[in-house]
Amino acid sequence: GAGVSQSPSNKVTEKGKDVELRCDPISGHTALYWYRQRLGQGLEFLIYFQGNSAPDKSGLPSDRFSAERTGESVSTLTIQRTQQEDSAVYLCASSPNAAGANVLTFGAGSRLTVL
Amino acid sequence: AQSVAQPEDQVNVAEGNPLTVKCTYSVSGNPYLFWYVQYPNRGLQFLLKYITGDNLVKGSYGFEAEFNKSQTSFHLKKPSALVSDSALYFCAVRDQTGANNLFFGTGTRLTVIP
Numbered sequence: 412g413a414g415v416s417q418s419p420s421n422k423v424t425e426k427g428k429d430v431e432l433r434c435d436p437i438s439g440h441t442a443l444y445w446y447r448q449r450l451g452q453g454l455e456f457l458i459y460f461q462g463n464s465a466p467d468k469s470g471l472p473s474d475r476f477s478a479e480r481t482g483e484s485v486s487t488l489t490i491q492r493t494q495q496e497d498s499a500v501y502l503c504a505s506s507p508n509a510a511g512a513n514v515l516t517f518g519a520g521s522r523l524t525v526l
Numbered sequence: 527a528q529s530v531a532q533p534e535d536q537v538n539v540a541e542g543n544p545l546t547v548k549c550t551y552s553v554s555g556n557p558y559l560f561w562y563v564q565y566p567n568r569g570l571q572f573l574l575k576y577i578t579g580d581n582l583v584k585g586s587y588g589f590e591a592e593f594n595k596s597q598t599s600f601h602l603k604k605p606s607a608l609v610s611d612s613a614l615y616f617c618a619v620r621d622q623t624g625a626n627n628l629f630f631g632t633g634t635r636l637t638v639i640p
């Protein structure tokens with residue numbers, strides 16, 4: 412597609428429920444990144460994919476968080492048993508590949524609110 | 527390990543005055559350095575990047591940044607601030623060798639006062 416598409420744009424859920432956030436990167440971009448941005452704070456790295464592999468999962472906050480990518484395209488970030496501290500905007504970005512000085516193109520984000 | 531520091535959470539500047547948003551970095555090798563901007567209710571946008579060569583990099587909207595290897599800094603500058611420059615600015619770094627992750631700073635909120 413023309414840009415990075417994320418869905419849903421807004422999600423309100425109850426504590427303890429599972430949520431799935433979707434990212435559709437720019438066509439042909441082999442690298443895909445997930446970041447979290449809490450209100451008024453900076454970007455917290457979660458995970459990145461090169462193709463369908465995730466070389467660096469070090470940013471995932473706990474085992475409640477997981478992500479997958481299929482077909483070198485769409486990625487899904489899953490948060491199980493959501494907690495209130497998971498409330499944030501989840502940003503996805505893609506780039507032609509993960510190396511060098513490639514620029515990331517960001518989606519508009521998925522705003523998650525856990526009640 | 528890679529890291530980025532943006533020492534100022536908030537920078538205020540009068541319209542027409544020069545602005546500087548500070549960034550320092552830490553990498554084991556040579557860095558790729560980036561600035562991104564987040565306007566209110568909009569996604570993050572790329573401003574400029576340093577790869578190699580000239581220490582002064584020019585980017586979008588009249589912004590520029592100066593790479594200083596001895597001070598491990600990459601400060602963002604603009605000669606004359608506009609009210610429309612008010613936004614959240616992020617510095618980011620990637621090591622030229624090794625890990626391909628891109629690490630962001632905590633962001634600096636720039637407010638340009640009319």
